[in-house]
Amino acid sequence: MPELPEVEVIKNMIKPYLEKKIISYAIVRNKKLKYLIPRNIVNIHNQKILNIKRRGRYIIIILLYNSIIIHLGMTGNLFIIEKDMLSYGKHDHIDLIMDNNIILRYTDSRKFGFWLWETKNYKDNIFLKKLGPEPLKNEFNSKYLYKFTKKKNIPIKILLMDNCIVTGIGNIYASESLFLSKILPTRISKTLNFKEINILVKNIKYILNKSIKYGGSSIKDYRQPNRKIGNFHKLLFVYGKQNKLCKICCTKIIKIKQRNRSTFFCSKCQI
Ligand SMILES: [Zn+2]
Structure with missing residues (x-):
């Protein structure tokens, strides 16, 4: 299961490809991860990504009015791929098609990960709200x-x-x-x-x-x-x-x- 360092590395690596870019649309091949993929993500259309953040083991994609919260579960991975790589595998469940020739691909063989649609106040999310301090911040001493x-x-x-x-x-x-x-x-x-x-x-x-x-x-x-x-x-x-x-x-x-x-x-x- 990815822990804080792995999720931080993923966040840092996807950020430059996604920040200030537009999600044109999503391809959801499998709606059933740990929870059902929300309809707002399945039907997402021309939404600008303002920022990418991490809280605990969650990655948060911040949009203009909403946010997408991603948990990688046991075996989830996020990949940055070129748009012309059209082939996909059995475990490639979600593609976010960006307007800059990039795809953010979610792959998860055991499907314990999940994607949530949240308001912009992602910190109030039911999972994120109860998290203790970040171990790398000063409040953890x-x-x-x-x-x-x-x-x-x-x-x-x-x-x-x-x-x-x-x-x-x-x-x-x-x-x-x-x-x-x-x-x-x-x-x-x-x-x-x-x-x-x-x-x-x-x-x-x-x-x-x-x-x-x-x-x-x-x-x-x-x-x-x-x-x-x-x-x-x-x-x-x-x-x-x-x-x-x-x-x-x-x-x-x-x-x-x-x-x-x-x-x-x-x-x-x-x-
Ligand atoms: Zn020893």
């Missing part, structure tokens, strides 16, 4: 996170993946930032002291920024809008590395399940 961790009886990794507390951190970046911070993912949140939270917050920001710089992690389906893979997965320490040796201490990386999601850690480096 040690003081803020400690306020939650000091009273929570749940493992720290579960807390980090709660989008209402901080948005956009999933399995990969929760596992990796806990490794860098030498904190076990199973540690009960309230046992972490302020110093540990301080280190954790710094590492979360560090690792997200670094992944964006490397074009995100292409573990399974994620591709950049130019179909190239991201390169950050080559730098991972623990995620997906079960039974491999820890790059720091040569102990075998362990994989466990936490709330049905895989968690990876080094039992020697992390306490």
Whole structure:
């Protein structure tokens, strides 16, 4: 599932092709993603894109009076393609045909992604409204996170993946930032002291920024809008590395399940 860095890379790459350009019309080959594609998107006609933004794992296309909110689900990808590439595949569900010889194509093999039609006040959207702060913004800081961790009886990794507390951190970046911070993912949140939270917050920001710089992690389906893979997965320490040796201490990386999601850690480096 694309996490914050992957969605940020996608947003940054599609932006120059779409901003201030006109969506001539849409081709919707499959209306049934996680939710039905709204009729306003199916019938869109000559609408200018003012801006492209990201909030958490959502991409927002801002139009003059409305906005389109896109969630990539598990396997969704957005591609920029030339208009003369008329062929399409089984999983290419939506094309936004632009007036500048460009198509924004949405591809999603498992169809857990969705597109929503919203007013211009996209921040009031039911999904976006409940999101916690962006981890790369100043409002996400040690003081803020400690306020939650000091009273929570749940493992720290579960807390980090709660989008209402901080948005956009999933399995990969929760596992990796806990490794860098030498904190076990199973540690009960309230046992972490302020110093540990301080280190954790710094590492979360560090690792997200670094992944964006490397074009995100292409573990399974994620591709950049130019179909190239991201390169950050080559730098991972623990995620997906079960039974491999820890790059720091040569102990075998362990994989466990936490709330049905895989968690990876080094039992020697992390306490
Ligand atoms: Zn280790």
